[in-house]
Every structure is written in structure tokens, then in C-alpha cells.
Amino acid sequence: MPDRRTLLGWTAAVAGMLGVGSGLRAYLGTGATGPGTGNAGYGKDPALVEPQPSSWPRILNDRQRDWLTSLLDSLLPRSGTLPSASEAGLVAFFDEWLSAPYPDQLADRALILPFLDGHADPVAENRLRTLALAAWYTTPAGITAIGFVGNEAQPDFAPLPIAVLDHLERAFALLPEKQP
């Protein structure tokens, strides 16, 4: 099964929770969502074809949103046809992300909110940058800008472009002689 799951930070959070206590332990999931917690996520069977906007209350205040806007647009200003971070909807993205009831997002909330309130923190700033880039490059404009071609039906799987094959053959020829 997919190895991208190894990249998913929340699995570490879950594993951490399972490690709590000793003796026999029930698999309790994350405990972060579900009925009665007041922290409902979108559940285990959301509509996928027409996704609904997430319903959890947003927590950023106007001052945090303003500061976030200037931070994000300083990082990713408008450039040619590429929209700025705020034009690409990243402020709303962060409000959704930092308000979400899941372990990864709760960890980001704890890290980033103090930073948005003016506490200098290079770790928070770096995480903000990472999330901003991932959010920008998953917008329609970002998907095109990064060089992705696809997400539309192809009549067949076209051969690799000659330019790509040549690039790889040249790269191969440049590898140093293999060490025994």
C-alpha cells in the first residue's frame, strides 16, 4: 500500500497516543473527533463527488488574519499571471486548517497561533511557509505552475518525450564510475 503514508505526520501523533499507559490498551483512535467531543470533523464517510465545505468554526480573529495576509503576500506576492497568496485563497485555507479538530492541525494551531500573535518563532515561521507552499501549489493555478500536465482523460499513454529521454540518458552518462 502507498508509502506516502510514511510522510503523514498524524500517524506519529496516533502512535504516540497508543503508547500511553501500559498493559492491555484499547485501540481508541485519536480521540480528537467524534460525537460528544464538541469537535466534529467531517466524519468517516463524507460525500466525495461534491465535497461540502468543512463545518468546524473558524478561529482566526481580524488581527490574526491581517497579519497572516501580509506575511503570506510577502512570501508569495503576485507575479505576472500568478496570483498572490491571498488572491489564491490562502488566508481562508489557514483559517480552515488552524481551526480543524484533527491532531496535525491542532499541533499546527498550538505552534502557529502564538506566532500570529507576534511571538517570534522560527519553527512556526518555517511551518507556516511549508503549509503556504503546499496550499498554493494545490490551487488550480499552482497545479499548472508547477509543471503538472494531466487530470484529463487521455486516449492512450503517450511515449516519453524525446527531450525527457535525452535528458535522462545524458544524466546517466554523467554518473561517476560505479564504486565496487
Add this chain to the structure above:
Amino acid sequence: MAAHALTSAGLRVLMLETGRDYDPATETPMFQLPADAPLRGAATPDKEFGFYDATAGGGWDVPGEPYTVAEGSQFRWWRARMLGGRTNHWGRMTLRFGPDDFRGRSLDGLGADWPLDYAELAPWYDRVERLIGVFGAAEGIANSPDSPDGILLPPPRPRAFEHWMGMVMGRRHGIPVVPAHMAILTRPHGDRPQCLFATDCMRGCAIGANFQSTTVLIPPALTTGRLSIRTGMHVYAVPVDGSGRATGVRCIDRANGAVHEFKARAVVLAASSCETARILLQSRSTAFPAGLGNDQGQVGHNLMDTPSVSVAAQVPQLENLPPFADEGVTLFHVYAPWWLTDEQRAGKLGFARGCHIEFWGGRRLPEFDDMVAIAQLARPGRGDALHAEMQRLYGSLVYLSGRGEMIPNAGSRCELDPDVKDRFGLPVLRFHWAWGAEELAQMDFMRRTLADVFRDMGATILTDLSQPIAQVMRPGGHVIHEAGTVRMAARPNDGPVDRWGRLHASANVYVADAGLFPSMPCKNPTLTIMALAWRGAHHLAESLKRGDA
């Protein structure tokens, strides 16, 4: 698979599914973008493989239906709660087990032999591959059988990153990289169209171009008029009569908790390896006080999963490629089969059994978690410089995964928890898990091999290689290849099920999932599950016609 085979043979079948009805034609998010989804589609505890993954109502955690893990063990159990179950979510890797895989114990003294050999299962592999549609090629690889001419569909060319990895691994390391065998249509197959070469297979397929039982098996079974399906019915026990024969099944309606009993001439359990064991263990009666088929105390034992270790790297040669369509079938176009059979036989490797290598990466639709991974590598900067960094890095991350073979051991099993019950009041499973010395040695070898390949091309390895191998191997259950809990054996004291998949203890109860496997080679299990299920269903149908099942 069993329902398809039994209805084809003229028998009437009632299929009981614990999850909800599911229709890939209307429920698959084919072209939806990450930006259309909550949290950009990132993985959460509600959707552990990302928002659009084709798993409904389940995952590592099914609310109200927990399981427990014994102290000192790590295990996770993936369950779907939907028609078609986990066939809606799988890697589509469709490899035949080879002749040696059926007689491992005879060859090296470890584990258990199968009560049948490759030649006996080969015609059923042929049938399944013809029915579901599999692409691949005949490579003449040791212990990795070719299919007869005319069965496999043509494989797609490697994606760019696979092409590069294949060049380096093949020419500089002697590791063959060959077309994968995948249950994805590269040509029209019956009334199913070919792949669109776009959109992630793990979301499912609305047009039925990959294998899901909901698109390939259930519709034709329904058209026979002999299949009835009841969803939301959680089977928990198989009652028996005074002679030990099953009379049907008992189940709970998950919507309202009502108990139902359905009568049948025969019962086929295909609930997945561990749930099938749970049903048998809960089927206690005067005749079977320890659970149906559990006279020898073996049900739930010999639990296996695939040992796995991954190494990720940033590959400079894959930077700054010109834009071009390279999604392909979105899952593996190639894999590296076990290439050291001779060296292993000569005793040069220091461990038993083979491994294969799977390839992840490439110029896929940018998904949030992938973009996080490359954003973390982007050098400092802002604006255009930062955009250039992301464009440079896109498509240059490669994840190689080594997959081995677990030898069953006494420390890996499941049983009924004596204390914990689910929301229906049913005892839950408790898992015990321990990797053995062979798996640790296999994975240590694979990690070194994968790291060598990346180092040789000057890649930046992103995985911490300093950890002990036992700490970086995925815990039990994580590869979602659970197998072996009700294994086949010629004699009842070696396994609860006979060579046809029928309980030794009860002639009209069959098993049709990976619980049957006496061994779990590095080859992915789904094709063999289906071949065994079809073969067992054929045996059941013949027995019913003769009146002796």
C-alpha cells in the same frame, strides 16, 4: 469472487456485507481537485489515506467497533465498511505466487507448505486474470510465473522516474526493473473501457477500468438474478446443527442492533483474514466449545503481514524536466521482482525468502501531502525564487519500498479479547505481534540495497538510516496484507481448513479470503485470494450438486 463463481454455477447466493451499499459509478471523485476538498484533501484520522480515498465508513478506526493490541505489540487493522470492502482501495498489484512459494518449508524448513502446488492453482490464476483484466509481461523470472500467451494486457511504458530508476538499477546494480502486473485495463476488456491514464486509482474508478469487486464481479453476478445483497449486516457467528453442519449465519443489523439469522445450505466466509477468524471464534456451540473449526486451537494463529521498509530520496536527475503528461495508470508501471534466487540458494544472503521493490513518486497531480514534502526541501527565498524552487523539486522525490515475506510465528496472532466488547456487545479481537529474525534480516538487506541505489546516483536520502531496522519497519497490519489465520492444511492438526478452503470440522463452511494462506510471499495477496476463492467456490458448487456438502 465466490458469489460471482457460485451464481455463475447456477446457485442462489445471499451476500451479507457489514458496510453500506457503494456504487463507484456515482461515488468516485475522478477529477476533483485537492482544492475542492476540506483541508486540501490532506490525510486526517477520518480519511487516513486522504480525503478522496475510496474507503467509506472505516479505516484504521471504525467508530464503536474497536480492537485491542496486547502489551508489547504494535498492530493496526484496516477495515472498510462498504460493499466490495477493501477491493475498492488497494494497490492493484496482481502477481502470481510461484512454485517455490507453495513449498517453502520443504525448501528451507521454515513455516508451512501449502496442501496444493502451483500447477494446481495455475488454471485458476488464468481464469481470474482473464476475467478481471491484468496488464503485464512475460519476463521468465525465477519463481514469478508468466501467464499463458494472450491473457495479459500490454503494460504501459514506465513513467519518467521509473525509467530513470530502471536505468540505474538495471545497468549499475543488476536489479531488474520490469513491467508490474496490475489489475488495470490498458485496453478495453469485455464491456469495460480502458484506463483514462489520469486520476488516482486509489480513489476508485467510476468507469470500471481497474479491478474493484463492485464494478467487475458484483454487477454480472446480479444479472444472473441469483444474487441477493443485504448491506449493513454484520455477520458474527455460524450456528451449527447436531451433526456439526452449519445451518446459516447470525448477524446484527448495524443500523438498529437487531439480530437476524439467515438459513443456508452452505456458508462462505470472506470477511477478511482477521474478521473471518473472529466469526469462527464467536461460533461457539456444544459441538465446538472453542469456536467453529478451532478444536486444535489454531484459528487466529499464524497471522502474517508483509514486512516493509521504505527509503525516500530527492533525485537531482529528475529536476526541471519539461512539462508533459506522466500520470499513467497512477499506480506502479514497473517493479523489481526478487532477483537473487540463486545467491540465496547458495547461502550467500543470510536470510530466507524473497523481496520485491515498489516505486512511488513522479509527476502526479499535486496533492497536499506531496507538496508539503517538497516544500520542506525548498531553499530559503520568496516570490519567484520560491516558485522556481518548487518547480525544480516537483517530480524529483522517489520512494522505494522493499517488501518481503514473513515466516509465521507464535507471537503473531489474534484472539477474542476476554474483556472488551464492541457497540453490539460482541467480543473484539486482540492482536499480538512480533516480527521474526528472517523479516528483520530481509528488511535490513533491502534498506541497505535501496540506500545504495540512491547514493550511487547522488540523490539526497531523506530517510533516517541510523535507526535499528525493527524501529523503521512498518508495524504489523500496516501493509494491509493480513493472512494465515485459518490456514489450509492437509491434516486437521496442521490447520483448520482443507485444501479446498473447507473447514475440516464442518463440510459446508468454506473460507475465501487470505486467512487461507499457509505462507504469504512478497507477492501481493489479492490475485491468490481470488484464485483460491474461485477454486473453492467451484468445489462447493460441485459438492452441492452431488449433495455431499
